[in-house]
Amino acid sequence: MLSVSNVTKRFGGLVAVSDASLKVDQGRIVALIGPNGAGKTTLFAIIGGFVTPDSGRIQFEGRDITGMPPHAICRLGLTRTFQIVQPFAGLTVRENIAIGAHLRHRGRAEALERAAIVGEQVGMGPLLDQPAQSLTVAGRKRLELARALATEAKLLLLDEVMAGLIPSEITEIVATIRKIRDSGVTILLIEHVMQAVMSLSEEAYVLNQGRMIAHGTPAQLVADPTVIEAYLGHGAAERLKQESDNA
Amino acid sequence: MKTTSFGEWVLYGGICAYLLTLLVMPSQLWLGFTINALIVAILSVAWNLLGGFGGQMSFGHAALFGTGAYVTAMLQVRWGINPWLAAVAAIVAATAVAGFIAALSFRYGLRGSYFALVTLAFAEVLRILASSFEISGGGQGILVPYKAGLANFQFADRSTTYALVLFLVVVAMLITLAVQRSRFGAYLIAIRENEEAAKALGIDTFRTKVLAMMLSGAIGGAAGVAYLQTYLFIDAPIAFGSTMSIEALLGPIIGGAGTVWGPLVGTLIIHGLGETAKHLVSGAPGLNLVLYGVVLMVILRYLPDGIVGLARRIGPRRAAPTAMPEDR
Numbered sequence: 001m002l003s004v005s006n007v008t009k010r011f012g013g014l015v016a017v018s019d020a021s022l023k024v025d026q027g028r029i030v031a032l033i034g035p036n037g038a039g040k041t042t043l044f045a046i047i048g049g050f051v052t053p054d055s056g057r058i059q060f061e062g063r064d065i066t067g068m069p070p071h072a073i074c075r076l077g078l079t080r081t082f083q084i085v086q087p088f089a090g091l092t093v094r095e096n097i098a099i100g101a102h103l104r105h106r107g108r109a110e111a112l113e114r115a116a117i118v119g120e121q122v123g124m125g126p127l128l129d130q131p132a133q134s135l136t137v138a139g140r141k142r143l144e145l146a147r148a149l150a151t152e153a154k155l156l157l158l159d160e161v162m163a164g165l166i167p168s169e170i171t172e173i174v175a176t177i178r179k180i181r182d183s184g185v186t187i188l189l190i191e192h193v194m195q196a197v198m199s200l201s202e203e204a205y206v207l208n209q210g211r212m213i214a215h216g217t218p219a220q221l222v223a224d225p226t227v228i229e230a231y232l233g234h235g236a237a238e239r240l241k242q243e244s245d246n247a
Numbered sequence: 248m249k250t251t252s253f254g255e256w257v258l259y260g261g262i263c264a265y266l267l268t269l270l271v272m273p274s275q276l277w278l279g280f281t282i283n284a285l286i287v288a289i290l291s292v293a294w295n296l297l298g299g300f301g302g303q304m305s306f307g308h309a310a311l312f313g314t315g316a317y318v319t320a321m322l323q324v325r326w327g328i329n330p331w332l333a334a335v336a337a338i339v340a341a342t343a344v345a346g347f348i349a350a351l352s353f354r355y356g357l358r359g360s361y362f363a364l365v366t367l368a369f370a371e372v373l374r375i376l377a378s379s380f381e382i383s384g385g386g387q388g389i390l391v392p393y394k395a396g397l398a399n400f401q402f403a404d405r406s407t408t409y410a411l412v413l414f415l416v417v418v419a420m421l422i423t424l425a426v427q428r429s430r431f432g433a434y435l436i437a438i439r440e441n442e443e444a445a446k447a448l449g450i451d452t453f454r455t456k457v458l459a460m461m462l463s464g465a466i467g468g469a470a471g472v473a474y475l476q477t478y479l480f481i482d483a484p485i486a487f488g489s490t491m492s493i494e495a496l497l498g499p500i501i502g503g504a505g506t507v508w509g510p511l512v513g514t515l516i517i518h519g520l521g522e523t524a525k526h527l528v529s530g531a532p533g534l535n536l537v538l539y540g541v542v543l544m545v546i547l548r549y550l551p552d553g554i555v556g557l558a559r560r561i562g563p564r565r566a567a568p569t570a571m572p573e574d575r
């Protein structure tokens with residue numbers, strides 16, 4: 001459904017994404033993990049059309065979308081959320097979601113109705129008439145998800161929608177994401193909460209310093225020495241192994 | 248669901264009562280003042296579409312007003328074109344100028360004060376051009392010969408002019424209401440609140456902003472036409488000077504940006520204050536501008552959502568006939 005081929009992006013001297021490739025098949029939940037500053041958000045921005053890559057290609061449903069503007073990509077059915085939440089602060093939750101719903105529903109009343117349905121779906125029913133700026137972190141993360149979902153996207157890119165949430169909130173949003181997938185939406189998500197990644201996704205990619213260093217099931221990846229080193233530093237895998245041998 | 252508050256009923260009711268009273272019982276004393284305020288109110292409504300709803304603050308709306316006034320004046324005086332046809336051409340021209348300014352600014356991603364400066368620069372360029380060429384009357388401006396009659400779009404009777412200008416204000420406000428209740432309006436508000444998020448949700452922000460500016464241009468051009476047909480004179484400082492640009496944004500910001508009533512409320516209040524000050528302290532030119540500045544600072548400090556925002560908070564809310572989603 002989505003295929004990213006050999007994408008590179010430089011910011012001045014810094015190579016944020018370097019020759020990275022990944023594939024997402026329809027109906028799956030795929031995770032993109034990696035340490036802070038690895039280039040994950042940049043890769044999402046590239047896929048979503050917010051940043052043009054220096055080289056490489058992005059294909060969505062067989063169509064080349066490299067260099068297309070974000071709104072055009074969104075119309076094709078690919079929407080992203082923002083790691084740093086971007087609510088329409090002065091609007092209510094319902095009005096926020098309705099902006100997303102407008103993509104497929106012209107009428108104002110219709111879009112607001114759709115917004116209420118989507119809001120319920122992600123557990124924001126009681127908050128529909130709250131101003132977005134009064135929401136908690138968890139609420140804002142949910143709002144990002146709801147707005148994107150309201151565009152009736154076929155592929156959702158979720159950027160750290162669980163960061164800053166307490167465990168009970170994570171359990172809730174994990175269930176919500178699974179429900180969304182079951183309704184036929186494919187999901188690519190960036191996540192730091194490994195427990196959530198393990199329970200949600202069948203497949204994960206690991207990005208480190210802009211490079212895609214591993215790909216497999218989450219269980220395979222947490223045992224992969226390259227991945228452990230990426231997170232814990234050089235020689236970490238060896239040390240861990242010795243420690244567990246000694247124990 | 249938003250409803251209309253008691254304070255709003257009083258505010259809007261009071262304004263309607265004043266304007267309608269003047270319609271049935273014309274008073275020469277009040278007509279002159281009100282006609283002038285209403286013409287500015289039309290331009291304020293125009294500014295509000297892009298600045299209030301879309302959050303793109305223009306500092307050069309005189310460019311659109313002036314284009315409307317000059318095009319209609321030149322067509323009539325230089326080429327003898329029928330004033331009604333000239334008016335249509337002027338509105339088209341102002342729309343085109345607006346589209347050009349917007350396309351150029353937004354193509355290069357100008358926002359905030361950069362957009363404000365570019366619009367200001369366009370108005371200045373037009374002001375210099377208008378005063379430099381003979382065809383536009385040079386430094387003297389253009390005087391349209393007085394020939395009252397419906398065919399000439401000129402009225403001997405001031406109250407007819409008043410009715411016409413009032414009609415234009417109502418049309419402009421109805422356009423605002425239609426925008427507010429449409430997807431286009433929701434998209435403009437989304438852009439104002441967060442442009443990146445708007446893009447991510449499939450909004451063509453460039454197109455939306457340019458269209459809003461063009462609609463603003465059409466209405467601003469109509470304000471220029473109304474000005475010319477009322478005073479039968481235009482020159483570069485009036486048409487393209489910064490006074491008009493400032494008045495265009497004062498009304499909405501003081502009255503309540505991004506609301507249907509804000510521009511009219513704000514313009515009437517500010518002109519009322521200006522007029523009062525003029526009578527109290529005669530012979531102090533520029534006093535009204537000082538006063539505008541003071542009022543603006545007070546409003547920005549204590550009432551960021553303007554007089555309409557204040558009225559919304561007064562008294563119990565009564566359900567409006569149809570509970571429509573509202574701006575802010």
Ligand SMILES: Nc1ncnc2c1ncn2[C@@H]1O[C@H](COP(=O)(O)OP(=O)(O)O)[C@@H](O)[C@H]1O
Binds near residue numbers: 011036037042043
């Ligand atoms: N617009 C930008 N300009 C310059 N550097 C950037 C920009 N966006 C991201 N970067 C840099 O690119 C690197 C990758 O950032 P990011 O994609 O946000 O990482 P991640 O999401 O994996 O934490 C970081 O070093 C960051 O500072």
Ligand SMILES: [Mg+2]
Binds near residue numbers: 040041042083
């Ligand atoms: Mg990130």
